[in-house]
Amino acid sequence: MIKLNNNTLLFMKNLIIYTTITFLSILFIQCTSDKKKKPHTNTNNVVLKQQNYSFDNPPAFRNDGELVFIDNLSGDQILHIEIEIASTDFERALGLMYRQKMDENQGMLFLFPREQEQSFYMRNTLIPLDIIYVNSKMQVVDIYKNTNPLDDTSLPSVAPAQYVIEINAGLCEKHGIEVGNKIVF
Numbered sequence: 565m566i567k568l569n570n571n572t573l574l575f576m577k578n579l580i581i582y583t584t585i586t587f588l589s590i591l592f593i594q595c596t597s598d599k600k601k602k603p604h605t606n607t608n609n610v611v612l613k614q615q616n617y618s619f620d621n622p623p624a625f626r627n628d629g630e631l632v633f634i635d636n637l638s639g640d641q642i643l644h645i646e647i648e649i650a651s652t653d654f655e656r657a658l659g660l661m662y663r664q665k666m667d668e669n670q671g672m673l674f675l676f677p678r679e680q681e682q683s684f685y686m687r688n689t690l691i692p693l694d695i696i697y698v699n700s701k702m703q704v705v706d707i708y709k710n711t712n713p714l715d716d717t718s719l720p721s722v723a724p725a726q727y728v729i730e731i732n733a734g735l736c737e738k739h740g741i742e743v744g745n746k747i748v749f
Contacts, residue, residue: 617658617661617662618662619662619664619688619690621662622661622662622663622664623658623662623663625646625648625663625666625667625670626648627646627647627648627670628647628648628649628673629646629647629649629749630644630645630646630647630749631644631645631646631647631671631673631729631747631748631749632644632645632747632748632749633704633739633741633745633746633747634745634746634747634748635740635745636703636744636745636746642739642740642741642745643735643739643741644669645669645670645671645731646667646669646670646671647670647671647672647673647729647749648670648671648672648673649672649673649675650672650673650674650675651674651675656674656676659672659674659684659689659730660672660689660691660693660730661687661688661689662688662689662690663689663690663691664690664691665691666691666732668732668735670731670732671729671730671731671732672729672730673727673728673729673749674727674728674729674730675726675727676725676726676727676728678726679699679700679724679725679726680724680725680726681720681721681723681724681725682697682720682721682724682725682728683718683719683720683721684708684718684719684728684730685715685716685717685718685719686711686712686713686714686715686716686717686719687714687715687716688714689713689714690713690714691713691732691733692710692711692712692713692732692733692734693711693730693731693732693733694707694708694709694710694711694730694731694732694733694734694735694736694737694741695707695708695711695719695728695729695730696728696729696730696731696736696741697721697722697723697725697727697728698725698726698727698728698729698747699723699724699725699726699727700724700726702727702746702747702748703744703745703746704741704742704743704744704745704746704747705721705722705723705724705725705743706721706722706723706725706743707736707741707742707743709733709734709736709737710733710734711733727747729747
């Protein structure tokens with residue numbers, strides 16, 4: 565049987581503690597760096613790649629889910645659309661640029677990290693749109709109807725908004741979408 569003195573036992577104990585701490589630290593760093601490397605994905609796990617889109621190479625519509633406009637007084641459904649979600653800086657900056665058409669039952673939902681005044685414009689956008697600003701309580705706070713394609717004029721919200729919806733021009737008028745209505749997505 566081998567007898568170890570107190571100094572050797574203390575050294576071995578400290579070595580085991582140091583090795584364990586080092587291992588756990590490396591494991592923690594690896595786990596957190598893996599989370600940071602994951603790309604944004606939408607609900608269908610499709611990544612919108614950052615490429616050079618143009619009028620000759622527009623992005624295709626990506627169905628990420630559904631959105632419903634609700635009448636604030638009756639609670640009735642006003643309009644139901646398929647939505648493409650823009651939640652990254654790249655997706656929000658690109659928006660509906662370069663697309664030549666969009667089906668009547670489609671639209672884009674812009675998600676922002678916090679409620680604040682938002683402003684959109686129609687640069688490189690060929691489709692006339694209704695732009696709908698929605699606050700964090702899912703209530704419509706402002707609408708720009710029938711926006712002008714390819715126009716760089718700023719269209720700011722009159723109240724803070726956390727969500728913005730772009731649909732084909734005329735749909736707000738056709739379906740009675742107005743300030744005060746709610747959305748569900």
